[in-house]
Amino acid sequence: MDSLRQPAVIAETGTNRLLLALQLEDREHVLAACEVVELAFGDVLGEPGRGRTQVYFPIDSVISELVSVRDHENLAVTYVGSEGMLGVELALGVSTCHLHNVVHGAGTALRMRPATLYRELKLLPALQTLLFRYIHVLRAQLTQALACTSFHAVDVRLAGRLLAMHDSIGEDSFHLTQKLLGQMLGVRRVGISNAAGVFQEQQLIYYSRGLITILDRPGLENAACGCYQIGQDLYDGILG
Amino acid sequence: MDSLRQPAVIAETGTNRLLLALQLEDREHVLAACEVVELAFGDVLGEPGRGRTQVYFPIDSVISELVSVRDHENLAVTYVGSEGMLGVELALGVSTCHLHNVVHGAGTALRMRPATLYRELKLLPALQTLLFRYIHVLRAQLTQALACTSFHAVDVRLAGRLLAMHDSIGEDSFHLTQKLLGQMLGVRRVGISNAAGVFQEQQLIYYSRGLITILDRPGLENAACGCYQIGQDLYDGILG
DNA sequence: TGCCGTATGTTGGCTGCTGCACAGACTCCG
DNA sequence: CGGAGTCTGTGCAGCAGCCAACATACGGCA
Numbered sequence: 436m437d438s439l440r441q442p443a444v445i446a447e448t449g450t451n452r453l454l455l456a457l458q459l460e461d462r463e464h465v466l467a468a469c470e471v472v473e474l475a476f477g478d479v480l481g482e483p484g485r486g487r488t489q490v491y492f493p494i495d496s497v498i499s500e501l502v503s504v505r506d507h508e509n510l511a512v513t514y515v516g517s518e519g520m521l522g523v524e525l526a527l528g529v530s531t532c533h534l535h536n537v538v539h540g541a542g543t544a545l546r547m548r549p550a551t552l553y554r555e556l557k558l559l560p561a562l563q564t565l566l567f568r569y570i571h572v573l574r575a576q577l578t579q580a581l582a583c584t585s586f587h588a589v590d591v592r593l594a595g596r597l598l599a600m601h602d603s604i605g606e607d608s609f610h611l612t613q614k615l616l617g618q619m620l621g622v623r624r625v626g627i628s629n630a631a632g633v634f635q636e637q638q639l640i641y642y643s644r645g646l647i648t649i650l651d652r653p654g655l656e657n658a659a660c661g662c663y664q665i666g667q668d669l670y671d672g673i674l675g
Numbered sequence: 676m677d678s679l680r681q682p683a684v685i686a687e688t689g690t691n692r693l694l695l696a697l698q699l700e701d702r703e704h705v706l707a708a709c710e711v712v713e714l715a716f717g718d719v720l721g722e723p724g725r726g727r728t729q730v731y732f733p734i735d736s737v738i739s740e741l742v743s744v745r746d747h748e749n750l751a752v753t754y755v756g757s758e759g760m761l762g763v764e765l766a767l768g769v770s771t772c773h774l775h776n777v778v779h780g781a782g783t784a785l786r787m788r789p790a791t792l793y794r795e796l797k798l799l800p801a802l803q804t805l806l807f808r809y810i811h812v813l814r815a816q817l818t819q820a821l822a823c824t825s826f827h828a829v830d831v832r833l834a835g836r837l838l839a840m841h842d843s844i845g846e847d848s849f850h851l852t853q854k855l856l857g858q859m860l861g862v863r864r865v866g867i868s869n870a871a872g873v874f875q876e877q878q879l880i881y882y883s884r885g886l887i888t889i890l891d892r893p894g895l896e897n898a899a900c901g902c903y904q905i906g907q908d909l910y911d912g913i914l915g
Numbered sequence: 916t917g918c919c920g921t922a923t924g925t926t927g928g929c930t931g932c933t934g935c936a937c938a939g940a941c942t943c944c945g
Numbered sequence: 946c947g948g949a950g951t952c953t954g955t956g957c958a959g960c961a962g963c964c965a966a967c968a969t970a971c972g973g974c975a
Contacts, residue, residue: 507822
């Protein structure tokens, strides 16, 4: 995860969509303060109670935030992709993680140290405004997710999750095992196996040994509950 | 809900515990900017998409924030009691509610207008720090709640919820119907009826027609899942 | 070639919660 | 006093997801 490159290469790898909401001048200021890193599957970027050493803006990587519960698998309550940032709590003046931060999608990301973030926040009011709004979106999405897990069945939730991953990663194929999907939805792998099997029969997706391909996105949107779209609209309405 | 009183009477009614974390001088400055209101059961203090007209610091009232889901009862995802504040998103520069805000426990509260809050935030850096930390605690508690609803059964979750209400209200008896508890946990009233019946048999609680009395708090703590305590520790660790 | 680890598919019994329906009890009110 | 509204207790069929166990398939490696 430490193979660094110059920020100049960002142009060829795409960029972080959250930062895209900044005006060009501000964005370039932030980008200049970042370094590019390759994140490998399984890398641990933070542990509960530990101080944060870096904040991350994923480009085509995905980072999950997991909460531990006694006698259960860890639950991946949120994920951070190119639409987000890992370490927002620093903007609130809190410098310790409270969740496990694990890379669940290998790829590139931008990162900076907390001290650098603090400096940028002071220099760029627009960055602060952006991160505040992002924090608000996270809270709204979390409440929606809570309602969704309370009421909706595994299959419709799975469809929503796949759509969200599809948005984050920006490609039709991505690596995601059934076990991991089970951790994300808080259900056993068997439940994922069944639901995903049905989707595969319906030609909505194809997967094999951890590589998922979205075949029919409109069909998948049809199979998902409204919660996915609500989450998207929240993001677009406040940040887009 | 519009029977106003002078802030001077706060002394006799107790106060908001979140504001207690401020130093005396700052706290009095904030209190002087507030007015005292009586909130009645069922009062609606905010609707999704509407602008916020007041922020509230409950004293012995409880305000629920509910999310609507198609084909389901509203789910009370969070509640705000004397340990919290309704309208924190203003501190992030967001001025619209995104949830239904309904009074579920009648009582008194302090309130101020958004413009007043903005003024106080500018004048008192400590208030800003406090609200930022509170926002972070809310997020952490929400992730814990998500894990809890994913994994834990109704009875242990009910115990935790009763304990939290007990903390918030500060008295052993409070008004809370089974229907409302069902909305809070996202289950049918029958589920609450069963679980509460067992607690009543075990002499942990007594209730009758919406009035719940905590008889054996240690016993109830024993019956609850660890999530309740984790939520408390989060609050105490960051704000206490 | 054979072995091991990982990922996926399937089965059967069990439990907890759901949906629906109804009955008893208390309160307010005309 | 009687009726309407609210709150609570119960009963039963149905199902979604749980637990445990086992079978298959693929890839890497010695």
